[in-house]
Amino acid sequence: MKRASLNFLAVAGLSLGLFAFGSIKEGGIQGKVTPAEGVKEVVAVAGTDTLRSQISNGAFxxxxxxxxxxxxxxxxxxxxxxxxxxxxxxxDSATTDLGEIKLQQ
Structure with a gap:
């Protein structure tokens, strides 16, 4: 009985640990460019990482x-x-909203 209890505690502890790490999600960035026809591309850069986003009606x-x-x-x-x-x-687990980015002529 004592061995079964230890096995149960070990499995329960491992399951909780995996759940805790599995619930961490990466973040995001969003915003809108106006005027929408003025935007060609939106890129996010950090160090050597470069990310490109799809644009829909100025939103990215x-x-x-x-x-x-x-x-x-x-x-x-x-x-x-x-x-x-x-x-x-x-x-982690949050989206940063940049709001509206207005392009100048």
Missing amino acids: MFSNVKKGNYTVWVKANAPYKDASVENVAVT
Whole structure:
């Protein structure tokens, strides 16, 4: 009986440990570029990591982003100018919303 209890505790402890690590999710970055026709590409950079996002009506979303500080570059179509947002902090299990990024001519 004592051995069965120890086995149960060991399995329960292992299961809880795996569940705890399995629930940690990577973060994300989202925002919207206006005017929508002015944006060509949105890129997030941290160190040597470069991420590219799909753009839909000016809206973009980076998912499964490792935690850290990123610079988000908006590559613009002429006559608009490129824009950037620096020090974008990403944490586990959270999406950082940059709101609206307005392109200048």
